[in-house]
Amino acid sequence: MSFLNEINTTFIVRPLYPPRPIQFSILLFIMIISIPCFIFLFYHFLRNRTLCSALHNHVIILLFISNAIQTVTDVPVLLSYYYTGIFWPPTVQFCIFHFFIDYDLFKTCFLLLTWASFERHILIFHPNCHSTYFKRLIRHYIPLGFCCIYPLLYYVIFMLLYPCKNSYNMSTENCPLPCYLLVSHFMALYEQIVHGIALMFLILFFNLALIIRVLRQKRRMGRQLTWTKNRKMTVQLLSISFLFIITNGGYFIIQIGQLLGYENFGESAAGWLYPLSMCMPPLVSYMCLNGLQNLKQKLRRLIPFQRNIAVGPSNLPAAQIIRYGNT
Numbered sequence: 603m604s605f606l607n608e609i610n611t612t613f614i615v616r617p618l619y620p621p622r623p624i625q626f627s628i629l630l631f632i633m634i635i636s637i638p639c640f641i642f643l644f645y646h647f648l649r650n651r652t653l654c655s656a657l658h659n660h661v662i663i664l665l666f667i668s669n670a671i672q673t674v675t676d677v678p679v680l681l682s683y684y685y686t687g688i689f690w691p692p693t694v695q696f697c698i699f700h701f702f703i704d705y706d707l708f709k710t711c712f713l714l715l716t717w718a719s720f721e722r723h724i725l726i727f728h729p730n731c732h733s734t735y736f737k738r739l740i741r742h743y744i745p746l747g748f749c750c751i752y753p754l755l756y757y758v759i760f761m762l763l764y765p766c767k768n769s770y771n772m773s774t775e776n777c778p779l780p781c782y783l784l785v786s787h788f789m790a791l792y793e794q795i796v797h798g799i800a801l802m803f804l805i806l807f808f809n810l811a812l813i814i815r816v817l818r819q820k821r822r823m824g825r826q827l828t829w830t831k832n833r834k835m836t837v838q839l840l841s842i843s844f845l846f847i848i849t850n851g852g853y854f855i856i857q858i859g860q861l862l863g864y865e866n867f868g869e870s871a872a873g874w875l876y877p878l879s880m881c882m883p884p885l886v887s888y889m890c891l892n893g894l895q896n897l898k899q900k901l902r903r904l905i906p907f908q909r910n911i912a913v914g915p916s917n918l919p920a921a922q923i924i925r926y927g928n929t
Contacts, residue, residue: 697777
């Protein structure tokens with residue numbers, strides 16, 4: 603996401619971006635193939651209320667909705683830029699709108715994934731922690747609400763109400779960074795460390811710990827039934843986390859190197875990592891499919907030429923059955 607480009611004037615990176623036609627073609631292809639998956643998931647979640655009521659699916663549904671909104675709002679803006687070479691319309695208001703949508707939705711997904719990585723430990727190994735409504739309110743609904751409300755309030759305050767002036771230079775192709783990142787060294791570091799590097803380390807730590815705990819429990823106690831029950835829930839989270847790390851982890855490594863004093867660290871690779879990071883929102887829908895029950899049967903119903911062969915009792919008379927059986 604573009605929020606990963608947030609650097610202050612001390613840490614300047616001038617990346618070498620791949621040709622825009624290549625970026626446009628790859629991103630357009632990924633967006634097109636993701637649309638049927640988004641439609642299928644929306645239809646499935648709307649019809650299956652039992653699936654929506656399961657606690658472990660709430661964060662996945664919110665992740666799915668956030669990435670779907672970003673796919674239909676932020677990704678088309680980038681496609682337009684890759685095709686024309688400019689952000690249109692070239693105004694301060696449009697740039698602020700673009701950054702606000704991009705930063706807010708990405709931060710929401712980042713926080714939701716961090717919370718999901720932690721909450722999976724509770725849902726799998728301590729299911730009784732959500733036995734009452736009060737426990738679910740404190741340990742489930744309030745954290746989810748915070749993950750969605752905090753980014754919105756934060757960027758309304760600092761992107762729309764912060765006492766600085768945003769400007770747009772018509773001679774440049776890119777929208778300038780929001781002014782609060784340029785005038786405040788503290789806010790630039792806060793974005794990099796608190797909103798970025800720290801959350802990435804938490805996601806890595808919780809997911810590695812989840813893998814270790816699952817393997818140890820399975821080896822010690824042989825809890826095959828428990829593992830079968832929680833396998834899809836675990837694989838679903840790990841697949842989304844792995845996708846996030848692959849598409850966005852490179853930027854955090856570059857930021858860490860620059861914060862350590864290597865100003866040109868990762869300069870040549872940064873431009874190639876940004877298009878990769880924008881592939882995440884459309885691809886999240888496929889990762890969400892891992893946790894759906896009876897997925898193969900549901901997909902077969904969507905194939906028009908697929909027909910199930912019914913097997914039932916024969917309508918032949920008993921005499922014919924005996925005669926055919928003796929031949």
